[in-house]
Amino acid sequence: MNQARTSGASWIARVWPLVPVVAALLFTSGLLLLFHASPGEAYRAMWDGAFGTPDKILSVVAFWIPMVLCSVGLLVTFTAGLWNIGVEGQIVLGAICASWVALRLSGPAWLLIPLEIGAAMLGGALWAAIAAVLKTRGKVNEIFGGLALNNLAIILTNYLISGPWQPPEGGTFRGTAPFQDAALLPRFLESRFSPLSLVLAGLAFAAVFFILRGTTWGLKLKALGKNPHSAFLLGVSSERETVLAMMFCGALAGLGGAVRVLSWFDSLRQSISGGIGFLSLLIVMLAAYRILLVPFIAFFFSVVLNGSITLQLKTQLHSALGGILTGVMVLFVLLFGSAKQLGIGKTRAGSGDAPEAIPAAPADSIAGDISTHARGGD
Amino acid sequence: MRVELRDIRKVFGAVKANDGISLTLESGKIYALVGENGAGKSTLMKILSGYQPPTSGEILLDDQPVRFQSPADALAQGVGMLYQDPLDMPPFRVIDNYLLGRDSRLVLDYKTARDELAQLAARYGFDIDPNATIDSLSMGQRQQLELVRLLAGGAQVLILDEPTTGISAEQKEILFESMRRMTNEEGKTVILVSHKLEEVQELCIHAYVLRRGKMVGGQSLPCGNELLVEMMFGHMPQRSRRPLFQLGQPVLELRDVTISTYELTVPDINLSVRAGEVFGFAGLEGSGQRLVMQVCAGLMAPSKGQVYIGGQDVTGWNYHRMQAHGMGYVAAGRLEEGLVAGLSLTEHLVLARPEKQFFIDWKANETEMSQRISTYQIVGRPETTADALSGGNQQRLLFSLLNTPLKLLLLEHPTRGLDVRSADYTWQLLYQRREHGTAILFISADLDEIIAHSDRIAVFSGGRMSRVVEAAQTTAEELGHLIGGQA
Numbered sequence: 001m002n003q004a005r006t007s008g009a010s011w012i013a014r015v016w017p018l019v020p021v022v023a024a025l026l027f028t029s030g031l032l033l034l035f036h037a038s039p040g041e042a043y044r045a046m047w048d049g050a051f052g053t054p055d056k057i058l059s060v061v062a063f064w065i066p067m068v069l070c071s072v073g074l075l076v077t078f079t080a081g082l083w084n085i086g087v088e089g090q091i092v093l094g095a096i097c098a099s100w101v102a103l104r105l106s107g108p109a110w111l112l113i114p115l116e117i118g119a120a121m122l123g124g125a126l127w128a129a130i131a132a133v134l135k136t137r138g139k140v141n142e143i144f145g146g147l148a149l150n151n152l153a154i155i156l157t158n159y160l161i162s163g164p165w166q167p168p169e170g171g172t173f174r175g176t177a178p179f180q181d182a183a184l185l186p187r188f189l190e191s192r193f194s195p196l197s198l199v200l201a202g203l204a205f206a207a208v209f210f211i212l213r214g215t216t217w218g219l220k221l222k223a224l225g226k227n228p229h230s231a232f233l234l235g236v237s238s239e240r241e242t243v244l245a246m247m248f249c250g251a252l253a254g255l256g257g258a259v260r261v262l263s264w265f266d267s268l269r270q271s272i273s274g275g276i277g278f279l280s281l282l283i284v285m286l287a288a289y290r291i292l293l294v295p296f297i298a299f300f301f302s303v304v305l306n307g308s309i310t311l312q313l314k315t316q317l318h319s320a321l322g323g324i325l326t327g328v329m330v331l332f333v334l335l336f337g338s339a340k341q342l343g344i345g346k347t348r349a350g351s352g353d354a355p356e357a358i359p360a361a362p363a364d365s366i367a368g369d370i371s372t373h374a375r376g377g378d
Numbered sequence: 379m380r381v382e383l384r385d386i387r388k389v390f391g392a393v394k395a396n397d398g399i400s401l402t403l404e405s406g407k408i409y410a411l412v413g414e415n416g417a418g419k420s421t422l423m424k425i426l427s428g429y430q431p432p433t434s435g436e437i438l439l440d441d442q443p444v445r446f447q448s449p450a451d452a453l454a455q456g457v458g459m460l461y462q463d464p465l466d467m468p469p470f471r472v473i474d475n476y477l478l479g480r481d482s483r484l485v486l487d488y489k490t491a492r493d494e495l496a497q498l499a500a501r502y503g504f505d506i507d508p509n510a511t512i513d514s515l516s517m518g519q520r521q522q523l524e525l526v527r528l529l530a531g532g533a534q535v536l537i538l539d540e541p542t543t544g545i546s547a548e549q550k551e552i553l554f555e556s557m558r559r560m561t562n563e564e565g566k567t568v569i570l571v572s573h574k575l576e577e578v579q580e581l582c583i584h585a586y587v588l589r590r591g592k593m594v595g596g597q598s599l600p601c602g603n604e605l606l607v608e609m610m611f612g613h614m615p616q617r618s619r620r621p622l623f624q625l626g627q628p629v630l631e632l633r634d635v636t637i638s639t640y641e642l643t644v645p646d647i648n649l650s651v652r653a654g655e656v657f658g659f660a661g662l663e664g665s666g667q668r669l670v671m672q673v674c675a676g677l678m679a680p681s682k683g684q685v686y687i688g689g690q691d692v693t694g695w696n697y698h699r700m701q702a703h704g705m706g707y708v709a710a711g712r713l714e715e716g717l718v719a720g721l722s723l724t725e726h727l728v729l730a731r732p733e734k735q736f737f738i739d740w741k742a743n744e745t746e747m748s749q750r751i752s753t754y755q756i757v758g759r760p761e762t763t764a765d766a767l768s769g770g771n772q773q774r775l776l777f778s779l780l781n782t783p784l785k786l787l788l789l790e791h792p793t794r795g796l797d798v799r800s801a802d803y804t805w806q807l808l809y810q811r812r813e814h815g816t817a818i819l820f821i822s823a824d825l826d827e828i829i830a831h832s833d834r835i836a837v838f839s840g841g842r843m844s845r846v847v848e849a850a851q852t853t854a855e856e857l858g859h860l861i862g863g864q865a
Contacts (some may be wrong), residue, residue, distance in 0.1 A: 223729055226721065230716050230718045233715055
């Protein structure tokens, strides 16, 4: 069937991911025109905000790294069919655990930094494990468990910065005192970018790439995500793999949180994640679960969001424009779906559906007896 | 209302689910629609109730051709279907559920609805509290509510799909009484789709029998169960001669096993299957045979009794532990229970192999899968995805993924949907397993298959297992009696 499709149709399928991006840019431009603002000027201001000075470029990179960490972690949970909305809370827990080491222990950087990273990954993993066990043992959907845990993580942060960890000069509810220098990741020049974090993100990316391509564990997760019941009958333990996948993602999210406190900031702040967990969910969806696209889309997000900070300074437009642009883009992705679903790339109307329809139909109707039977137990 | 179906055809891909079915239903009568599993009953009733359109053919109500857009449209024209699983909203109250889809105004008229509901319930002897929430109701009460909803919606033709599954004996009596009232006093047309021949004989005046998508014929009731069984399954086959196999030690033993679910209790099963033996479970669907198999597979725990595999007490072991102990299970739904759509054959092999490596050696596994592909004659390549295979090839893939050696092999409908050649080949593969001392236990809706391939047979009826019969010595009459529930 695939061969029957013309090669002309296949390039449409290949550039399809760009369509929502372009559509979002057009839509946002229309919005700007509606408010009598010049889209060209706005986008130029955004561009300058992201790439205007070397410092700004480094900021874009520094913001990009935790998003890559979370996104590749989410690829693992998405592969297993899990909606790890709790990734936001896992970032926060990672940040809290790293901060605990930075505030409570002292020592040389070569000792503190691995401890901070280890604590952050452990904290994120355990926070994710709670959502996972709630799912496997308590039948609580990971989306709801994750949302609840996100709130708890934020409450915990607020408690810490206004209570036990408040700076000596008094609580401002904004953050802890800056960490000791040895606790911070070594940064590049005067920027917020730490080369070490880039190395870690590279390692995480490679690890996930190989897990999903060439390991039995990755294959088990794939089977679990596609058909949990068949996977179980083939010998995959859904409980074990669910918990492990969530913990793996939690560890990477926790690492992302550590990067946030130890290089983007220098202390634990009130909104430490900056929403990068939710952004990462959008990135993975936009990438249609293809890992090679993830760094690029994450980078694009980083550019838009960093660029829109200066937007407000240069033009009269609010910096929320960046958020609007990314949000609209995601809506367009969901709207357009994949080229295949919309029937683009078919040689003839309806013919593309045939191979999918054949196995589906008997399962629905002919074997209707079988499946009701299966559900009923006997 | 008089219903006429003319030459109804429904085709799914290459499968003819309904192949030119015609029938006539007069008002004021209860009809039965029977047939073995997969005969096309559900498809036909879904067409009549507007759930899906036929590929071709005509539906006539009171001699007027009609065309249904949806189940709601069918109900508006007088045809309502009561599904096996009630289509209600568990968190809702009864009254809300009753109004749902009936009253679409902004402000609901609860008072009238309450009166209407109470009146209808009283007429049929139903016991429904309008303020109770659905999830507090029993299966029987939910069914009563659904019936009332259909009747209030103007149903003149009612289709009941396996209505007595999961309801109490008392509720069953009320249901039957209401069905008689609907037909005798109110002139409605009722169609009962059921596997339970006793009920069919008790209630219905006429049975239509389907087999493999075709109408076999009609039969006035009551008649002997054997006659219906023969119509449903075709003529009783003669057992083919095959070499006797020297049986070994008992592999599977069930001792006083009792299984309880909310629908059915299967009491006191005692069974022993020996190495190299092929044991068949016959009976109409939902009679308990599948529960016994699930207990043997570790997918369900018995409420009482012990299960032994290879002399080891495995009662309460989970499925994966059973697998490691040498149990293999092939379920009926291939792509739903066993194969993963979107994964390649090689990927299935990697998952199914007992020895797990951290890194996958794709090359070695691909070579191994290629070998199994030729051994099992699968039409496909190692990189083909499982959903791209035909049904027969999916079945062969499932067999190729089973580990060797196996102590016990459990099969549900091993050749369902396969053509004769594929079915034959499947059995050849299974006979090879016997050489390794594997005990085979299988369920089939196809009596030909059970008689031709089993060494011994047990028949299930309403949760009870019959005496074990020797396949070589059984007769058509004997099995017919046992399936109908007579000892």
